[in-house]
Amino acid sequence: MELTRRSIIEPFKIKMVEPLHLHSLEAREKFLKDAGYNLFLVPSQGVTFDFLTDSGTTAMSANQWGAMMVADESYAGSRSFQKFEAAVGEVTGYNYVIPTHQGRAAERLLFGLLVKPGDQVPSNNHFDTTRANIEQIGAQAVDLVIPEGRDPKSRHPFKGNIDLELLEEFCKKHRARIPIGMLTITNNTGGGQPVSFENIRGAAAIYRKYNIPFILDACRFAENAAFIRNRERGMSERSIRSIAREVFDTADGCMMSAKKDGMVNIGGFIALKKQDWVTDLRNNLILTEGFPTYGGLAARDLEALAVGLFEALNEDYLEYRLAVAKYMGDGLTDLGIPIVQPPGGHAVYIDAKAFLPHIPPSQFPGQALVVELYRREGVRSCEIGSVMFGRTESEKFVPAAMELVRLAFPRRVYTQSHFDYLLEGFELLAKEKQKCRGLQMTYSPPFLRHFTAQFKPANRRAVERKWVACAPEKSN
């Protein structure tokens, strides 16, 4: 395919469709009001373009649906498990495959076996469920991403890289307390920033030197391999599949949420080179997930995954996939809407603090933008700012370091005309951004408040208020 064209060619044709939910402005305003201006509380029928997450939202292919029909739902030793095991083995090169119902179940099993209170687990950045599963054991999840990875303006081609000097120092100092070392590919933080092959190899060498097992969090291994092919010296002639395989070769195993590059709506697994932990993992799997040949999934899910892993590595698909975030990122940038640069593999982050400087952090500029994107365009996005991370200390509001809005793109779901349509709408929004109003929190639950918090438009002259102790405005 030519890279010079403006149009993305979706490398599929559509044989099953689902209507978009189109609503009037008034209808969306009602949805917003009823949801307390929290998009997690808007029913999906109210949403036209759902960019809340790329997790489990993939459109499956005819081949995947076909495979599901011939699944063998035997409790033990099903033929579908054998297909799944062979597919994971072929893609990763790992010998031992343990299915789980999704990524966090894999995390809980592996950490439950290996991590003890007081331990430390280094990575570039831990995903939030990964961190939570480490911390609930009483261990520490340590982020060692390169400084460029924390700088929204840096255009480093591999912003997901781990800082190898820091890692070496860290391993030397804490060796006895590090049960495993990790890397997240792509690094979810920043929208799926890639990790270079050189960096992965460097991290593997350090872990090996200190005799620390190396486990990849491989949710987006195919997108990461495509970035390596496109951006890393000496890689442009390689097949993406062989790059992915070589990445897996550097590690001792992986955990994977198949809801990402597994191209399925549910599923996950642990895969390992060596047998050491396998018996214990399988015994624990039986306790909570199910027998080792289905691990909390239906056989038809295993079938879909066995097909999806290869579809995720298809070169035409990956060219289209990485073009989506880039197209939206470039489009927003051209409209003067600031984003975290460069766009990652699965999402674009808008810098709401820079875009809406007239809204103070205490009035949640990220959430204000989330609300405005929905009100105008029916877009559902996710605030990653002071609603999620802000807090109150001695009655003073402490904002998050950044006020970001994430647009995450489901795989194979929306087309370029959808994105063009939205960019037209965003152009008008950029012109009228002064009309965007801040919000006031009227209800805040004690933890994970972004899921259920309630808001109302801020009084134009509102001074900072104490909102934490407020009662819910409505009871639903």
Ligand SMILES: *Cc1c(COP(=O)(O)O)cnc(C)c1O
């Ligand atoms: C989604 C994700 C997980 C957790 O997987 P679930 O399937 O949501 O439980 C872990 N790590 C990364 C990097 C992820 O993106």
